[in-house]
Amino acid sequence: MKRSTGRLATGKLSITRLADSEEVDRMLSSEDEILPSSGFAVAVMDAVRREAAAPPPIPFPWKRALPGMIVAGLVLVLALAAFIAVIVYLPMTSTIPQVSTPPSSLGQLGLHGGIESATKWTVLALLLAFVSVKLSMSLASGRP
Amino acid sequence: MSASEDQSAVERVLAGDISAFEGIVRRWQAPLINLAYRFCHDRGRAEEMAQEAFLRAFRALNQWRKDAVFSTWLFALATNLYRSELRRIPARTMSLDEVAEPADTRASDGGLEDRDRNSAVRRAVLNLPSKYREVLILFYFHDMDVTAAARSLSLPEGTVKARLFRGRELLRSKLPQILAVPRLKEA
Numbered sequence: 001m002k003r004s005t006g007r008l009a010t011g012k013l014s015i016t017r018l019a020d021s022e023e024v025d026r027m028l029s030s031e032d033e034i035l036p037s038s039g040f041a042v043a044v045m046d047a048v049r050r051e052a053a054a055p056p057p058i059p060f061p062w063k064r065a066l067p068g069m070i071v072a073g074l075v076l077v078l079a080l081a082a083f084i085a086v087i088v089y090l091p092m093t094s095t096i097p098q099v100s101t102p103p104s105s106l107g108q109l110g111l112h113g114g115i116e117s118a119t120k121w122t123v124l125a126l127l128l129a130f131v132s133v134k135l136s137m138s139l140a141s142g143r144p
Numbered sequence: 145m146s147a148s149e150d151q152s153a154v155e156r157v158l159a160g161d162i163s164a165f166e167g168i169v170r171r172w173q174a175p176l177i178n179l180a181y182r183f184c185h186d187r188g189r190a191e192e193m194a195q196e197a198f199l200r201a202f203r204a205l206n207q208w209r210k211d212a213v214f215s216t217w218l219f220a221l222a223t224n225l226y227r228s229e230l231r232r233i234p235a236r237t238m239s240l241d242e243v244a245e246p247a248d249t250r251a252s253d254g255g256l257e258d259r260d261r262n263s264a265v266r267r268a269v270l271n272l273p274s275k276y277r278e279v280l281i282l283f284y285f286h287d288m289d290v291t292a293a294a295r296s297l298s299l300p301e302g303t304v305k306a307r308l309f310r311g312r313e314l315l316r317s318k319l320p321q322i323l324a325v326p327r328l329k330e331a
Contacts, residue, residue: 024265024312024315024316025284025288027261027262027265027266028265028266028269028280028284029284029287029288030262031178031182031266031284031285033174033178034177034178034181034187034190035174036173036174036177036191036194037191040173040177040191040194040195041166041169041170041173043195044169044173044195044198044199045163045165045166045169047195047198047199048162048165048169048198048199048202049162051199051202051203052162052202
């Protein structure tokens with residue numbers, strides 16, 4: 001290994017600082033060397049042989065997991081779309097009738113429509129969840 | 145230690161002759177343990193870290209691209225491991241105040257003992273922020289070779305020089321008393 005190529009060219013170092021630098025260099029270069037213990041190489045080779053003998057790690061089953069992941073992604077997108085639709089739909093049902101319909105029938109209409117659409121979405125979500133669970137279980141058990 | 149010996153050993157290991165790795169271990173055990181020792185100043189831990197470095201090298205042997213010398217690749221791998229190990233479990237050190245003013249720093253004739261001063265400086269290095277500490281350790285381990293230190297740390301040489309300068313400045317500011325006292329041998 002070559003020596004002294006890394007002396008820093010600090011330019012305007014004072015004599016004291018330069019002396020300090022050399023002192024630090026001297027102290028840190030004179031680090032005591034330690035010798036490996038006698039059984040070190042043997043211990044390393046034992047570990048290496050164990051490592052080589054160990055079975056390779058089981059790869060992630062992408063082929064089986066991919067359909068499930070795609071279905072899960074689709075469900076997520078649908079759920080998001082449903083959520084956005086509900087957010088957009090609710091203000092419309094609550095603001096438009098305020099102008100033309102009497103307040104007594106408005107509450108009933110909004111409530112009725114809200115419950116109806118919520119039921120539809122809940123049924124759809126449950127259905128999708130059921131299908132994705134069944135599909136992933138059948139894929140995991142190896143019976144596609 | 146020749147690069148061709150390393151290369152042929154690696155080729156044999158990759159061909160399935162695991163015992164060829166022993167040559168690599170025997171050739172590089174002392175440098176790897178000593179490098180680890182500079183990071184942690186604990187002999188037992190240094191050997192554990194070096195063993196882990198050899199195991200990782202064995203696992204990643206097919207990733208050595210041969211565009212660099214085997215030892216450069218091995219030192220870079222070991223340095224990465226030691227750095228992350230030290231971040232996970234830091235080396236046992238004392239505070240910089242304790243380092244700057246050790247309890248028994250002066251010999252009877254008023255000078256600092258060489259051994260005490262050296263040890264105080266090394267402890268001070270271990271107390272530096274990691275980016276300066278690592279550069280200082282690698283620089284002195286590679287016999288003050290900035291290029292080798294930069295390769296081991298996978299950093300540009302300019303960055304290593306800047307950190308080295310700043311690290312030494314920090315050391316100087318933390319150890320004014322130790323650096324100011326003339327060494328006994330020079331007196």
